[in-house]
Amino acid sequence: MVVCYLAHCLLNANAKVDEGARCAGVSTPVLALLRERGATIRQMPCPELAFGGTRRFWAVREQYDTPAYRAHCRRLAEPVAAQVRADLAAGNRVVVIGIDGSPSMGVELTAADDSWGGRPNKPRDEDYPVTPGAGFFTETLLGLLGDDVAAVRAVGIGQDLFDYDEERELAKLGAILSGGEGSGAR
Amino acid sequence: MRGDGRSRRVAVVPDAYLNPAAGADDHLVRLAAAGWGVVALPQPGLAPEVERAALTALADQLTAFLGDGYEVALAEPDDPIAGRLTAVLAAAGRSLPARVSPLAGPGS
Numbered sequence: 001m002v003v004c005y006l007a008h009c010l011l012n013a014n015a016k017v018d019e020g021a022r023c024a025g026v027s028t029p030v031l032a033l034l035r036e037r038g039a040t041i042r043q044m045p046c047p048e049l050a051f052g053g054t055r056r057f058w059a060v061r062e063q064y065d066t067p068a069y070r071a072h073c074r075r076l077a078e079p080v081a082a083q084v085r086a087d088l089a090a091g092n093r094v095v096v097i098g099i100d101g102s103p104s105m106g107v108e109l110t111a112a113d114d115s116w117g118g119r120p121n122k123p124r125d126e127d128y129p130v131t132p133g134a135g136f137f138t139e140t141l142l143g144l145l146g147d148d149v150a151a152v153r154a155v156g157i158g159q160d161l162f163d164y165d166e167e168r169e170l171a172k173l174g175a176i177l178s179g180g181e182g183s184g185a186r
Numbered sequence: 187m188r189g190d191g192r193s194r195r196v197a198v199v200p201d202a203y204l205n206p207a208a209g210a211d212d213h214l215v216r217l218a219a220a221g222w223g224v225v226a227l228p229q230p231g232l233a234p235e236v237e238r239a240a241l242t243a244l245a246d247q248l249t250a251f252l253g254d255g256y257e258v259a260l261a262e263p264d265d266p267i268a269g270r271l272t273a274v275l276a277a278a279g280r281s282l283p284a285r286v287s288p289l290a291g292p293g294s
Contacts, residue, residue: 008225008247011195011204011223011224011226012196012223012224012225013191013192013223014192014193014194014251014256015223015225015247016190016192018188018190019188019189019190020190020191021191021192021261022191023191024191024193024221024222024223025192025193025195025196025217025218025221025222025223025224026191026214026217026218026222026223026224028215028218028219029278031214031218035212035215040204040205041204041205041226042204042226042229042290043204043224043225043226045243045244045247046247049247049250049251050243050247050250052244053250053253053254054250054251054253054254054256055254063192075239075243076243078239078241079228079232079236079237079240079243080240080270082232082233082236083228083229085233086232126228142232167206
């Protein structure tokens with residue numbers, strides 16, 4: 001059995017930062033794919049929602065890089081890590097599905113830029129500084145798994161990317177659910 | 187805030203909605219079609235301390251929605267884990283509307 005740990009917003013777009021929701025609530029193409037593959041679904045928490053609320057500004061890693069936010073991510077990730085370990089111990093395959101481009105939930109791509117801060121002055125989508133790397137929650141969760149991380153696949157759906165291509169992202173996820181590596185997976 | 191396509195409606199659902207038994211109704215698909223976002227309760231059978239931590243995290247998230255006027259509904263108020271979530275929220279001075287059925291449609 002494959003158990004998929006989904007970024008919170010894939011089942012609840014209401015958690016996205018303003019202007020970031022790509023649907024009303026549930027990402028139905030992702031859900032349809034998981035149903036088609038018979039995957040068990042688990043929802044991870046949204047660290048940004050609980051920390052910054054629904055009215056938070058867009059932000060990059062440098063703005064979230066505080067001891068308080070790292071501790072917050074760890075507090076949220078600990079029960080998820082416990083569930084992942086239990087699923088692995090039960091003989092399941094585990095896939096963590098994050099959001100590429102997110103400073104918190106990114107897997108292969110995050111957002112980082114030293115110049116962000118103070119008065120919001122980056123209004124254009126093109127200004128969003130997508131950068132290789134993982135988000136804070138993802139790296140915290142994978143770190144908590146220790147040696148077990150080798151048995152976990154992680155993939156980011158690029159919903160926070162300016163050039164989001166749903167067909168491409170679903171194909172990537174589908175390949176991983178089939179047991180392949182796919183591009184953009186760890 | 188400039189807004190986007192979000193519904194501002196959040197259903198708190200048991201694990202059985204995410205992972206329905208074979209042959210059971212797929213409530214998650216129905217909620218999705220109706221535009222609800224979902225917040226999933228922890229699955230049954232977790233160690234008490236793991237469930238407690240997960241419920242505390244859920245309560246923090248739901249408090250953010252409640253504080254900004256989002257509609258938040260318990261899909262299965264009689265679910266025992268929903269009951270434990272309600273207790274965590276109550277300890278923080280928050281409550282969810284009782285007996286709201288997100289499956290009945292918007293604003294029900």
